[in-house]
Every structure is written in C-alpha cells, then in structure tokens.
Amino acid sequence: MKLLRMKPGHGEIVLAEGDVEVPQDERRLIEAFRRELDQGMWAAVPTETAGGRREAELVKSFAEVPRDSERVIFFPRAAGGSAPATS
C-alpha cells in the first residue's frame, strides 16, 4: 500500500509505502496516516465497483481503509470559495 499526498507545485509525493500484513510496515503506514489527518488532510481510496464503475471512498481512520487497497490519496480539505474567474 502506498500513501500519497497531493502537493502544490509538485504533484503527488509518496509519504509511506509498505505491506499492511507486515506489522512494522503497518505501524509506519498508520503513523503517516495519522500525521496527515492531524494536518487536516482528507484521505480517499480510489475504488472500482463490481460493475466496473470507478469512484472513491473517503476514510477517516486507517481501520476504514480496505486491506487490499493499493493507494490512499491525501488532499487538502475542501473549503468554500474558489479563485475568481479568469475566463
């Protein structure tokens, strides 16, 4: 499993990577996961339904992340407002 974070001026960065079945890796993943949530990030897991539809699932704790997920993507939480139109 990889924990990724979207970053302005860079694109995504890998925060942590490991096998959730390996206790040491899992601890590292959990620590990184908590750190991001403490910083106010949202965490999403890209998924695919049985019908083949792609969507995402927002998770609030590492326990909610499906064990077979390949990626968790962190991104800044949504805030109302947007840059003024330039078009």
Next chain:
Amino acid sequence: MVLALGTGAVVLVVLVWELMRPTLKRAVVRLRSSRAAHRLSSASTRYDPGRERRAEQRARALLRSCIAEDDWAMYRDLGFLRVLGGLGDRDTGARAAYAYLIYPHKPIVAYVPETGELLNEYCVAFPDHSKPYGSARLPQSDDVLAKWMALTADERRLIGEANMHLPGRQIEPDRVRRDVVRLAGWERQRDGHRAGSVRTA
C-alpha cells in the same frame, strides 16, 4: 604628552576591538546564514514554469490512474469531467436527474443532462496552507481529481462545504452551455466509433 595620549588611544582601540570581536563575529555569521536561508527559500518559492509543468504531468498521470478510461478521454479532449449526480444512483447513466461539470480551479457546475439547464455553481477549493512552493493551489489535474474523489465519495459533504451560487457567478453560462453541447457531440462521436468497431469485429 602626545606620545602618552597616542599610546592610550591605541590601547583603547585594541581593548574595544577585543571586546567587540565575539559580538561582531556572531553578527557576521547570523547575517551570512540568514542570507543563505533567504536565497534557499526564494529559490524554492520562485515561480518555475518547468516545475509547474512537471507537477501537472504527475497530476494528470494520477488522475488517469484513478478515473475510468472514458472519463479520462473526456478530460483529455474537452478539459472538464462530468460526474453524474443522484447521491448514490450513478448507474442510471444518461437518465440521471442532474450531473456536475468539474473544471480545474473553477466552480463545479450542476446541470440537467436531459435539457442542458444550468442549476447551480458550487465554489469549492482545496487550499494547501503549507504552501510548499509559495502557492496553496494544487496542480490543475489534482484539483479535478480532488473534486472527483470528494464528489463520488460523499457528494452531500462536498456540496455542504461549497459556496452555492446561481449559474454565471464565476463561469460564463454560455461557455457551460457550449461545453454541454460539446460533451453531447463528443459522446455521440465516441459511441459511433464504438459501434463501428463492434460491427468491424
């Protein structure tokens, strides 16, 4: 007399110099390190078009890996993504009561697919206040992916966080209407290609 005064002056200057030397040394070190830090920080926050382009390329690759092939083609060809609304019932396809258009760094626009009627603009952003390179804005495709993930995961929550406005607040309604027409044409063309390739097979 003059000699004594001169000697005294020299001794005084040497004494003052010896007393001031450590303070001056520390001040010089501080000045040098602060200049170095300033150089470093301005180098990392200066706008660098190459870095922004690489960031956008990474963001596009991530977006492509998360969304369906058709959705990726839509974004690549048209510059926006359409997500069917319905708070959970997205399998109804074209019969969805409403849908959203996701533009990079612009409000999400809700509209009725059947009629093309524009419903609302939802102004929402994902500012990264740590501003790692001097800006809080994600690359364009990351912004689209963030909106897509939030919408498909928890539509109600995202819409709740957004500022809702009537159409036209930030995006020209005519532009959105044109995009809806472009999207319909794009879908017809894609369906036509598909039907053609099925017949050929």
